[in-house]
Amino acid sequence: MESWPATKGESEREQSAEVAVIGAGVSGLAAAHMLRDHELQVALYEREERVGGRATTRARAGFCFDPGAQYIHGNAPVSDALLLQRFATSELVSIAKPVWTFDSQNRIREGDPRQNALPRWTYRHGLLTLAELMARELTVYTHCEIARLAYMRPGWRLFSATGQVVAEVPAVLVTLPAPEAAALMAASELPPGLQQALLAELGRARYRPLLSLALAWPRKALPPTPYYALVNSDKTHPISWLAREEEKSPERVPPAWTLLIVQLAPDYSRAHWSWDDQALATATTTLVSALLGQQLPAPHFYDVQRWPLALPEPERLLDAETLHRVSAPYGLFFSGDAFTGGRVHLALRQGQESALRLLASRR
Numbered sequence: 001m002e003s004w005p006a007t008k009g010e011s012e013r014e015q016s017a018e019v020a021v022i023g024a025g026v027s028g029l030a031a032a033h034m035l036r037d038h039e040l041q042v043a044l045y046e047r048e049e050r051v052g053g054r055a056t057t058r059a060r061a062g063f064c065f066d067p068g069a070q071y072i073h074g075n076a077p078v079s080d081a082l083l084l085q086r087f088a089t090s091e092l093v094s095i096a097k098p099v100w101t102f103d104s105q106n107r108i109r110e111g112d113p114r115q116n117a118l119p120r121w122t123y124r125h126g127l128l129t130l131a132e133l134m135a136r137e138l139t140v141y142t143h144c145e146i147a148r149l150a151y152m153r154p155g156w157r158l159f160s161a162t163g164q165v166v167a168e169v170p171a172v173l174v175t176l177p178a179p180e181a182a183a184l185m186a187a188s189e190l191p192p193g194l195q196q197a198l199l200a201e202l203g204r205a206r207y208r209p210l211l212s213l214a215l216a217w218p219r220k221a222l223p224p225t226p227y228y229a230l231v232n233s234d235k236t237h238p239i240s241w242l243a244r245e246e247e248k249s250p251e252r253v254p255p256a257w258t259l260l261i262v263q264l265a266p267d268y269s270r271a272h273w274s275w276d277d278q279a280l281a282t283a284t285t286t287l288v289s290a291l292l293g294q295q296l297p298a299p300h301f302y303d304v305q306r307w308p309l310a311l312p313e314p315e316r317l318l319d320a321e322t323l324h325r326v327s328a329p330y331g332l333f334f335s336g337d338a339f340t341g342g343r344v345h346l347a348l349r350q351g352q353e354s355a356l357r358l359l360a361s362r363r
Protein backbone atom coordinates (compact mmCIF):
# COMPACT_ATOMS: atom_id res chain seq x y z
CA MET A 1 0.00 0.00 0.00
CA GLU A 2 1.48 3.37 -0.92
CA SER A 3 0.37 6.97 -1.07
CA TRP A 4 -0.01 8.18 -4.68
CA PRO A 5 2.97 10.38 -5.63
CA ALA A 6 0.86 13.41 -6.52
CA THR A 7 3.88 15.69 -6.71
CA LYS A 8 5.73 13.55 -9.23
CA GLY A 9 5.54 13.79 -13.01
CA GLU A 10 3.38 11.89 -15.47
CA SER A 11 6.07 9.21 -15.83
CA GLU A 12 4.75 7.85 -12.53
CA ARG A 13 1.50 6.64 -14.10
CA GLU A 14 0.65 2.98 -13.62
CA GLN A 15 0.97 1.10 -16.91
CA SER A 16 1.53 -2.49 -15.88
CA ALA A 17 -1.96 -3.05 -14.45
CA GLU A 18 -4.57 -4.81 -16.57
CA VAL A 19 -7.42 -3.67 -14.32
CA ALA A 20 -7.78 -0.47 -12.30
CA VAL A 21 -10.11 -0.81 -9.33
CA ILE A 22 -11.45 2.56 -8.16
CA GLY A 23 -12.16 2.50 -4.42
CA ALA A 24 -10.56 0.22 -1.81
CA GLY A 25 -13.58 -0.52 0.36
CA VAL A 26 -14.38 -4.17 1.02
CA SER A 27 -16.06 -4.54 -2.36
CA GLY A 28 -13.03 -3.29 -4.31
CA LEU A 29 -10.66 -5.38 -2.19
CA ALA A 30 -12.70 -8.57 -2.71
CA ALA A 31 -12.83 -7.91 -6.45
CA ALA A 32 -9.08 -7.29 -6.63
CA HIS A 33 -8.33 -10.63 -4.94
CA MET A 34 -10.62 -12.48 -7.31
CA LEU A 35 -8.92 -10.85 -10.33
CA ARG A 36 -5.47 -11.56 -8.92
CA ASP A 37 -6.42 -15.19 -8.33
CA HIS A 38 -7.05 -15.33 -12.07
CA GLU A 39 -3.59 -13.91 -12.70
CA LEU A 40 -4.57 -10.41 -13.74
CA GLN A 41 -2.39 -7.47 -12.70
CA VAL A 42 -4.57 -5.19 -10.58
CA ALA A 43 -4.03 -1.74 -9.06
CA LEU A 44 -6.46 -0.12 -6.62
CA TYR A 45 -6.93 3.64 -6.30
CA GLU A 46 -8.30 4.92 -3.00
CA ARG A 47 -9.21 8.55 -2.25
CA GLU A 48 -8.63 8.35 1.52
CA GLU A 49 -5.45 7.73 3.45
CA ARG A 50 -6.67 4.27 4.41
CA VAL A 51 -8.49 1.35 2.83
CA GLY A 52 -11.81 0.00 4.19
CA GLY A 53 -14.30 2.69 3.15
CA ARG A 54 -17.37 2.45 5.38
CA ALA A 55 -16.00 -0.64 7.18
CA THR A 56 -13.45 1.37 9.10
CA THR A 57 -12.05 2.04 12.58
CA ARG A 58 -10.88 5.14 14.39
CA ALA A 59 -8.40 5.41 17.22
CA ARG A 60 -8.78 8.53 19.37
CA ALA A 61 -7.82 9.45 22.94
CA GLY A 62 -7.06 5.83 23.88
CA PHE A 63 -10.36 4.55 22.43
CA CYS A 64 -10.73 2.44 19.32
CA PHE A 65 -14.13 2.27 17.65
CA ASP A 66 -16.02 1.62 14.44
CA PRO A 67 -17.97 4.67 13.27
CA GLY A 68 -19.38 2.86 10.21
CA ALA A 69 -20.22 -0.84 9.85
CA GLN A 70 -20.67 -2.50 13.24
CA TYR A 71 -20.29 -6.19 12.53
CA ILE A 72 -20.24 -8.71 9.70
CA HIS A 73 -22.97 -11.31 9.32
CA GLY A 74 -21.60 -14.76 9.98
CA ASN A 75 -24.15 -16.90 8.20
CA ALA A 76 -22.90 -16.24 4.68
CA PRO A 77 -20.54 -18.37 2.59
CA VAL A 78 -18.44 -15.31 1.71
CA SER A 79 -17.87 -14.56 5.43
CA ASP A 80 -16.76 -18.14 6.05
CA ALA A 81 -14.47 -18.17 3.02
CA LEU A 82 -12.81 -14.81 3.63
CA LEU A 83 -13.02 -14.12 7.37
CA LEU A 84 -12.61 -17.65 8.70
CA GLN A 85 -10.28 -19.05 6.09
CA ARG A 86 -8.40 -16.85 3.64
CA PHE A 87 -7.82 -13.90 5.99
CA ALA A 88 -8.08 -15.85 9.24
CA THR A 89 -6.59 -14.09 12.25
CA SER A 90 -6.81 -14.42 16.02
CA GLU A 91 -8.10 -10.80 15.96
CA LEU A 92 -11.47 -12.07 14.67
CA VAL A 93 -14.12 -12.38 17.38
CA SER A 94 -17.79 -13.23 17.49
CA ILE A 95 -19.60 -10.68 19.66
CA ALA A 96 -20.79 -12.59 22.73
CA LYS A 97 -23.76 -10.59 23.97
CA PRO A 98 -27.02 -10.25 21.97
CA VAL A 99 -28.71 -7.30 20.29
CA TRP A 100 -31.89 -6.12 22.01
CA THR A 101 -34.54 -3.76 20.62
CA PHE A 102 -36.21 -0.49 21.64
CA ASP A 103 -39.23 1.43 20.38
CA SER A 104 -40.34 5.05 20.09
CA GLN A 105 -41.36 5.02 23.79
CA ASN A 106 -37.84 3.94 24.90
CA ARG A 107 -39.14 0.48 25.84
CA ILE A 108 -36.22 -1.96 25.72
CA ARG A 109 -36.97 -5.62 24.95
CA GLU A 110 -35.06 -8.82 24.30
CA GLY A 111 -34.14 -9.25 20.65
CA ASP A 112 -34.98 -11.98 18.17
CA PRO A 113 -33.41 -15.21 19.53
CA ARG A 114 -32.93 -16.62 16.01
CA GLN A 115 -31.03 -13.52 14.87
CA ASN A 116 -29.02 -13.52 18.09
CA ALA A 117 -28.02 -17.15 17.60
CA LEU A 118 -26.11 -16.23 14.41
CA PRO A 119 -22.49 -15.14 14.70
CA ARG A 120 -21.74 -11.42 14.43
CA TRP A 121 -18.11 -11.01 13.49
CA THR A 122 -15.79 -8.18 14.34
CA TYR A 123 -12.09 -7.73 15.11
CA ARG A 124 -10.57 -6.97 18.50
CA HIS A 125 -9.08 -3.70 17.30
CA GLY A 126 -11.86 -2.81 14.88
CA LEU A 127 -13.36 -3.79 11.53
CA LEU A 128 -10.62 -1.98 9.63
CA THR A 129 -8.50 -5.07 10.37
CA LEU A 130 -10.28 -6.98 7.60
CA ALA A 131 -9.56 -4.36 4.92
CA GLU A 132 -5.96 -4.03 6.08
CA LEU A 133 -5.45 -7.79 5.90
CA MET A 134 -7.01 -7.87 2.43
CA ALA A 135 -4.88 -4.96 1.19
CA ARG A 136 -1.59 -6.54 2.27
CA GLU A 137 -0.78 -8.42 -0.92
CA LEU A 138 -2.36 -5.94 -3.32
CA THR A 139 -1.10 -2.86 -5.15
CA VAL A 140 -3.08 -0.06 -3.49
CA TYR A 141 -2.50 3.66 -4.02
CA THR A 142 -4.04 5.74 -1.26
CA HIS A 143 -4.64 9.52 -1.29
CA CYS A 144 -5.56 8.98 -4.92
CA GLU A 145 -8.98 10.26 -5.90
CA ILE A 146 -9.92 9.39 -9.46
CA ALA A 147 -11.76 12.44 -10.77
CA ARG A 148 -12.25 11.54 -14.43
CA LEU A 149 -11.91 8.69 -16.93
CA ALA A 150 -11.35 8.96 -20.66
CA TYR A 151 -12.10 6.13 -23.07
CA MET A 152 -9.14 5.42 -25.40
CA ARG A 153 -10.83 2.99 -27.84
CA PRO A 154 -9.95 0.53 -26.37
CA GLY A 155 -8.83 1.02 -22.78
CA TRP A 156 -9.10 3.77 -20.23
CA ARG A 157 -7.05 6.69 -18.99
CA LEU A 158 -7.59 7.62 -15.33
CA PHE A 159 -7.06 11.19 -14.11
CA SER A 160 -6.49 12.41 -10.56
CA ALA A 161 -8.29 15.41 -9.06
CA THR A 162 -5.28 17.58 -10.09
CA GLY A 163 -5.59 16.44 -13.73
CA GLN A 164 -2.60 14.11 -13.57
CA VAL A 165 -2.81 10.90 -15.64
CA VAL A 166 -2.75 8.19 -13.00
CA ALA A 167 -3.07 5.05 -15.13
CA GLU A 168 -3.75 3.66 -18.59
CA VAL A 169 -5.47 0.30 -18.40
CA PRO A 170 -7.57 -2.05 -20.54
CA ALA A 171 -10.35 -2.38 -17.92
CA VAL A 172 -11.78 -0.40 -15.00
CA LEU A 173 -13.90 -1.55 -12.07
CA VAL A 174 -15.72 1.26 -10.23
CA THR A 175 -16.66 0.29 -6.64
CA LEU A 176 -18.06 3.58 -5.31
CA PRO A 177 -21.52 4.22 -3.82
CA ALA A 178 -23.81 4.80 -6.84
CA PRO A 179 -24.11 8.63 -6.46
CA GLU A 180 -20.29 8.93 -6.43
CA ALA A 181 -20.01 6.52 -9.37
CA ALA A 182 -22.56 8.66 -11.24
CA ALA A 183 -20.60 11.85 -10.53
CA LEU A 184 -17.44 10.17 -11.85
CA MET A 185 -19.24 9.05 -15.01
CA ALA A 186 -20.72 12.54 -15.50
CA ALA A 187 -17.20 14.03 -15.37
CA SER A 188 -15.71 11.44 -17.78
CA GLU A 189 -15.25 11.19 -21.54
CA LEU A 190 -17.23 8.11 -22.51
CA PRO A 191 -18.23 6.56 -25.83
CA PRO A 192 -21.39 8.07 -27.37
CA GLY A 193 -24.57 6.90 -25.62
CA LEU A 194 -22.76 5.17 -22.77
CA GLN A 195 -22.75 8.14 -20.41
CA GLN A 196 -26.50 8.67 -20.72
CA ALA A 197 -27.24 4.98 -20.21
CA LEU A 198 -24.98 4.76 -17.13
CA LEU A 199 -26.33 7.93 -15.54
CA ALA A 200 -29.92 6.75 -16.05
CA GLU A 201 -29.20 3.48 -14.25
CA LEU A 202 -26.84 4.76 -11.51
CA GLY A 203 -29.21 7.69 -10.85
CA ARG A 204 -31.93 5.29 -9.71
CA ALA A 205 -30.12 4.49 -6.46
CA ARG A 206 -30.69 6.53 -3.31
CA TYR A 207 -28.49 6.56 -0.22
CA ARG A 208 -29.48 7.61 3.30
CA PRO A 209 -27.30 9.92 5.38
CA LEU A 210 -26.29 8.99 8.90
CA LEU A 211 -24.65 10.76 11.83
CA SER A 212 -22.61 8.41 13.99
CA LEU A 213 -21.33 9.52 17.39
CA ALA A 214 -18.85 7.89 19.73
CA LEU A 215 -19.40 9.00 23.34
CA ALA A 216 -17.31 7.95 26.36
CA TRP A 217 -18.10 8.00 30.07
CA PRO A 218 -16.53 6.44 33.15
CA ARG A 219 -17.92 2.91 33.33
CA LYS A 220 -19.57 3.57 36.68
CA ALA A 221 -21.88 6.04 34.90
CA LEU A 222 -23.40 3.14 32.92
CA PRO A 223 -23.72 -0.23 34.64
CA PRO A 224 -23.25 -3.45 32.62
CA THR A 225 -26.11 -4.39 30.28
CA PRO A 226 -27.34 -7.85 29.17
CA TYR A 227 -27.00 -6.72 25.55
CA TYR A 228 -24.09 -5.33 23.55
CA ALA A 229 -26.30 -3.23 21.28
CA LEU A 230 -29.84 -1.92 20.88
CA VAL A 231 -31.65 -1.50 17.58
CA ASN A 232 -34.79 0.59 17.05
CA SER A 233 -37.49 -1.85 15.98
CA ASP A 234 -40.25 0.60 14.91
CA LYS A 235 -37.98 3.00 13.00
CA THR A 236 -39.53 6.04 14.66
CA HIS A 237 -36.87 6.88 17.26
CA PRO A 238 -34.20 9.55 16.62
CA ILE A 239 -31.62 6.87 17.51
CA SER A 240 -31.43 3.91 15.15
CA TRP A 241 -28.61 1.96 16.83
CA LEU A 242 -26.62 2.08 20.05
CA ALA A 243 -23.67 -0.20 20.86
CA ARG A 244 -21.11 -0.58 23.63
CA GLU A 245 -17.66 -0.88 22.10
CA GLU A 246 -16.11 -2.63 25.14
CA GLU A 247 -18.65 -5.45 24.74
CA LYS A 248 -17.30 -6.16 21.25
CA SER A 249 -13.84 -6.50 22.70
CA PRO A 250 -12.33 -5.06 25.92
CA GLU A 251 -9.16 -3.97 24.06
CA ARG A 252 -11.08 -1.11 22.46
CA VAL A 253 -11.65 0.91 25.61
CA PRO A 254 -9.35 1.77 28.55
CA PRO A 255 -10.27 0.00 31.81
CA ALA A 256 -13.05 1.69 33.79
CA TRP A 257 -14.48 3.45 30.73
CA THR A 258 -17.45 2.77 28.51
CA LEU A 259 -17.74 3.92 24.89
CA LEU A 260 -21.09 4.09 23.13
CA ILE A 261 -21.57 4.21 19.38
CA VAL A 262 -24.84 5.99 18.67
CA GLN A 263 -26.18 6.06 15.12
CA LEU A 264 -28.88 8.65 14.50
CA ALA A 265 -31.85 7.82 12.26
CA PRO A 266 -31.78 9.11 8.65
CA ASP A 267 -34.50 11.80 9.13
CA TYR A 268 -32.95 13.01 12.38
CA SER A 269 -29.50 12.96 10.77
CA ARG A 270 -30.74 15.07 7.82
CA ALA A 271 -32.40 17.59 10.15
CA HIS A 272 -29.27 17.96 12.34
CA TRP A 273 -26.57 17.60 9.66
CA SER A 274 -25.20 21.13 10.04
CA TRP A 275 -25.14 21.15 13.85
CA ASP A 276 -21.65 21.45 15.29
CA ASP A 277 -20.10 18.44 17.00
CA GLN A 278 -20.53 19.82 20.53
CA ALA A 279 -24.26 20.48 19.99
CA LEU A 280 -24.71 16.99 18.50
CA ALA A 281 -22.91 15.39 21.46
CA THR A 282 -25.15 17.27 23.91
CA ALA A 283 -28.38 16.43 22.05
CA THR A 284 -27.36 12.78 21.67
CA THR A 285 -26.51 12.52 25.39
CA THR A 286 -30.06 13.69 26.17
CA LEU A 287 -31.53 11.08 23.80
CA VAL A 288 -29.34 8.30 25.26
CA SER A 289 -30.23 9.31 28.84
CA ALA A 290 -33.95 9.02 28.00
CA LEU A 291 -33.46 5.69 26.22
CA LEU A 292 -31.39 4.09 28.99
CA GLY A 293 -33.42 5.69 31.78
CA GLN A 294 -30.55 7.40 33.56
CA GLN A 295 -29.25 10.94 33.51
CA LEU A 296 -25.81 10.95 31.93
CA PRO A 297 -23.35 13.82 32.44
CA ALA A 298 -21.57 15.49 29.52
CA PRO A 299 -19.37 12.83 27.85
CA HIS A 300 -15.67 12.78 28.71
CA PHE A 301 -14.90 12.28 25.00
CA TYR A 302 -16.93 12.45 21.81
CA ASP A 303 -16.31 12.04 18.11
CA VAL A 304 -18.73 12.69 15.25
CA GLN A 305 -18.67 10.96 11.87
CA ARG A 306 -20.93 12.27 9.11
CA TRP A 307 -21.82 9.68 6.46
CA PRO A 308 -23.64 11.49 3.62
CA LEU A 309 -23.96 8.18 1.73
CA ALA A 310 -24.29 5.71 4.59
CA LEU A 311 -26.67 3.02 3.33
CA PRO A 312 -28.52 2.41 0.06
CA GLU A 313 -32.32 2.44 0.25
CA PRO A 314 -33.27 -1.25 -0.05
CA GLU A 315 -36.24 -0.51 -2.32
CA ARG A 316 -33.98 1.27 -4.88
CA LEU A 317 -31.18 -1.21 -5.43
CA LEU A 318 -29.58 -1.43 -8.88
CA ASP A 319 -29.40 -4.39 -11.19
CA ALA A 320 -25.79 -5.28 -11.94
CA GLU A 321 -26.80 -7.29 -14.99
CA THR A 322 -28.48 -4.27 -16.63
CA LEU A 323 -25.54 -1.98 -15.99
CA HIS A 324 -22.90 -4.42 -17.18
CA ARG A 325 -24.79 -5.19 -20.35
CA VAL A 326 -24.12 -1.62 -21.50
CA SER A 327 -20.68 -1.02 -19.94
CA ALA A 328 -18.87 -4.38 -20.20
CA PRO A 329 -18.23 -4.15 -23.99
CA TYR A 330 -16.07 -1.10 -23.20
CA GLY A 331 -14.13 -2.78 -20.39
CA LEU A 332 -16.02 -0.84 -17.71
CA PHE A 333 -17.51 -2.58 -14.66
CA PHE A 334 -19.24 -1.62 -11.41
CA SER A 335 -19.51 -3.03 -7.93
CA GLY A 336 -20.54 -1.92 -4.44
CA ASP A 337 -23.49 -2.10 -2.10
CA ALA A 338 -25.86 -0.19 -4.44
CA PHE A 339 -26.50 -3.59 -6.06
CA THR A 340 -26.94 -5.59 -2.89
CA GLY A 341 -27.93 -3.50 0.13
CA GLY A 342 -25.72 -2.00 2.83
CA ARG A 343 -23.96 -4.98 4.32
CA VAL A 344 -20.28 -5.84 4.39
CA HIS A 345 -20.75 -9.48 3.45
CA LEU A 346 -22.99 -8.48 0.51
CA ALA A 347 -20.47 -5.88 -0.69
CA LEU A 348 -17.71 -8.53 -0.49
CA ARG A 349 -19.81 -10.93 -2.54
CA GLN A 350 -20.74 -8.25 -5.06
CA GLY A 351 -17.04 -7.44 -5.51
CA GLN A 352 -16.34 -11.06 -6.32
CA GLU A 353 -19.29 -11.29 -8.71
CA SER A 354 -18.30 -8.13 -10.59
CA ALA A 355 -14.76 -9.49 -10.92
CA LEU A 356 -16.17 -12.72 -12.37
CA ARG A 357 -18.19 -10.68 -14.89
CA LEU A 358 -15.03 -8.85 -15.90
CA LEU A 359 -13.15 -12.14 -16.27
CA ALA A 360 -15.98 -13.63 -18.34
CA SER A 361 -15.92 -10.64 -20.71
CA ARG A 362 -12.27 -11.34 -21.56
CA ARG A 363 -12.94 -14.87 -22.78
Ligand SMILES: Cc1cc2nc3c(=O)[nH]c(=O)nc-3n(C[C@H](O)[C@H](O)[C@H](O)COP(=O)(O)OP(=O)(O)OC[C@H]3O[C@@H](n4cnc5c(N)ncnc54)[C@H](O)[C@@H]3O)c2cc1C
Pocket: 022, 023, 024, 025, 026, 027, 028, 045, 046, 047, 048, 051, 052, 053, 054, 055, 067, 068, 069, 070, 071, 072, 073, 144, 145, 146, 147, 175, 176, 177, 180, 184, 210, 212, 263, 307, 309, 310, 311, 335, 336, 337, 338, 341, 342, 343, 344, 345, 347
Ligand atom coordinates in the same frame (compact mmCIF):
# COMPACT_ATOMS: atom_id res chain seq x y z
C1 LIG B 1 -22.98 3.95 9.77
C2 LIG B 1 -22.94 2.66 9.00
C3 LIG B 1 -23.28 1.48 9.64
C4 LIG B 1 -23.23 0.26 8.95
N1 LIG B 1 -23.47 -0.89 9.65
C5 LIG B 1 -23.25 -2.08 9.05
C6 LIG B 1 -23.26 -3.28 9.81
O1 LIG B 1 -23.42 -3.28 11.02
N2 LIG B 1 -23.05 -4.46 9.14
C7 LIG B 1 -22.82 -4.48 7.81
O2 LIG B 1 -22.63 -5.59 7.26
N3 LIG B 1 -22.76 -3.35 7.06
C8 LIG B 1 -22.96 -2.15 7.65
N4 LIG B 1 -22.85 -0.99 6.94
C9 LIG B 1 -22.71 -1.05 5.48
C10 LIG B 1 -21.31 -1.40 5.00
O3 LIG B 1 -20.36 -0.61 5.68
C11 LIG B 1 -21.21 -1.13 3.51
O4 LIG B 1 -22.28 -1.78 2.84
C12 LIG B 1 -19.90 -1.64 2.89
O5 LIG B 1 -18.81 -1.29 3.70
C13 LIG B 1 -19.79 -1.06 1.50
O6 LIG B 1 -18.52 -1.38 0.94
P1 LIG B 1 -18.13 -0.86 -0.50
O7 LIG B 1 -16.77 -1.34 -0.78
O8 LIG B 1 -19.21 -1.24 -1.45
O9 LIG B 1 -18.20 0.73 -0.43
P2 LIG B 1 -17.29 1.75 0.41
O10 LIG B 1 -16.95 1.18 1.72
O11 LIG B 1 -18.02 3.05 0.38
O12 LIG B 1 -15.97 1.86 -0.46
C14 LIG B 1 -15.80 2.77 -1.52
C15 LIG B 1 -14.38 3.34 -1.43
O13 LIG B 1 -14.18 4.20 -2.55
C16 LIG B 1 -13.44 5.33 -2.12
N5 LIG B 1 -13.68 6.41 -3.09
C17 LIG B 1 -14.81 7.14 -3.26
N6 LIG B 1 -14.68 7.96 -4.32
C18 LIG B 1 -13.45 7.72 -4.86
C19 LIG B 1 -12.73 8.23 -5.98
N7 LIG B 1 -13.29 9.14 -6.80
N8 LIG B 1 -11.49 7.75 -6.23
C20 LIG B 1 -10.93 6.81 -5.43
N9 LIG B 1 -11.56 6.29 -4.35
C21 LIG B 1 -12.80 6.73 -4.07
C22 LIG B 1 -13.98 5.60 -0.73
O14 LIG B 1 -13.06 6.37 0.02
C23 LIG B 1 -14.16 4.18 -0.19
O15 LIG B 1 -13.00 3.72 0.47
C24 LIG B 1 -22.87 0.24 7.60
C25 LIG B 1 -22.53 1.44 6.95
C26 LIG B 1 -22.56 2.63 7.65
C27 LIG B 1 -22.13 3.90 6.95
